Every structure is written in structure tokens, then in C-alpha cells.
Amino acid sequence: MQSKARKQLIISIKFVTKLNPSLCSQILPHSSSRDLKALGQIAIDITQTNVKQTSNLIVSLSGLTTNRELKKILSTCAKNYEDASRNLDVARQSMTSSNIFSVHAGALNAESDLNNCDDEFEGTPNLKPSQLQQASKKVEDLCGIILVISASFGG
Numbered sequence: 001m002q003s004k005a006r007k008q009l010i011i012s013i014k015f016v017t018k019l020n021p022s023l024c025s026q027i028l029p030h031s032s033s034r035d036l037k038a039l040g041q042i043a044i045d046i047t048q049t050n051v052k053q054t055s056n057l058i059v060s061l062s063g064l065t066t067n068r069e070l071k072k073i074l075s076t077c078a079k080n081y082e083d084a085s086r087n088l089d090v091a092r093q094s095m096t097s098s099n100i101f102s103v104h105a106g107a108l109n110a111e112s113d114l115n116n117c118d119d120e121f122e123g124t125p126n127l128k129p130s131q132l133q134q135a136s137k138k139v140e141d142l143c144g145i146i147l148v149i150s151a152s153f154g155g
Contacts, residue, residue, distance in 0.1 A: 036153060043146045044088060047107075050139045055085065058077050076117070077132075080114065084110040084139075087110035088107070107146035
């Protein structure tokens with residue numbers, strides 16, 4: 001990756017993660033020694049790991065609550081996170097085959113799945129556990145990083 005393009009990518013990623021700078025430190029250290037495709041793969045892998053961790057958190061929270069409404073919302077969120085995981089698998093496979101359009105589509109669809117979980121809490125924001133709020137924000141930011149990286153292939 002050319003130096004100017006690398007700098008622009010780093011600026012874009014930092015902008016996406018401005019409220020969560022630890023994400024930059026997870027991904028950007030790899031940028032100096034890797035090409036854009038490798039950086040994309042790293043971002044997808046980190047995102048996939050965090051989606052699985054958040055999915056496990058959702059299952060755990062569902063088992064701990066006695067609130068029927070929250071259980072129903074968490075059940076839907078668990079399905080949303082399964083869908084997001086499948087879409088990230090598509091993005092990973094597409095990155096391997098350099099199908100950047102499908103990488104972008106996979107990340108965009110995963111982000112949409114994650115947003116669908118957030119939408120379930122509309123009207124009942126007090127029900128959303130703080131651990132889930134933090135975890136979902138992180139995976140949404142990570143999807144944003146994949147989108148920035150995939151868009152950088154065109155420029």
C-alpha cells in the first residue's frame with residue numbers, strides 16, 4: 001500500500017473509532033507490515049471474534065434474566081448475531097478470493113444485523129444491559145472498520 005493511501009486509511013479508521021480508540025490499537029499495529037488485504041482479514045477476524053463473544057454474552061444474559069420481555073428481545077438478538085456471524089464468514093471468504101464487493105456487502109449486512117438487535121430495544125432502552133450496550137457498540141465500530149478498508153480498495 002502506498003504511503004499516502006495508508007495514511008488516509010489510518011485517518012479513516014481513526015475517525016470511525018474515535019469514541020473507541022482501543023480498536024485502532026488492535027488493528028492498526030498490523031498496518032505497517034501488511035498489505036490492505038491482510039489488514040482487511042485481520043479486521044474481519046477481530047470482528048468475528050467479538051461477534052461470537054457478544055453472542056455468548058447474549059445467551060448468558062438471557063439465562064440470567066427473569067424478565068419475559070428482555071428474554072424475548074435477547075432471543076431475537078441471538079438470531080441477529082448468528083446472521084451477522086454468517087455475513088462475516090461471507091466477508092472473510094470474499095477477502096480470501098479478493099471479491100471486495102462481497103467483502104463490503106458482507107460487512108454491511110453484518111452491521112445491519114447488529115443494528116436490528118439494537119432496534120429491538122427501541123422503546124425499552126432501560127432493558128438493555130450495559131455489558132451488551134458496550135459490546136454491541138464495539139462490534140458495530142469494527143464493522144465500520146471493515147467497510148472503510150473494503151472501500152479503500154477502490155482508491
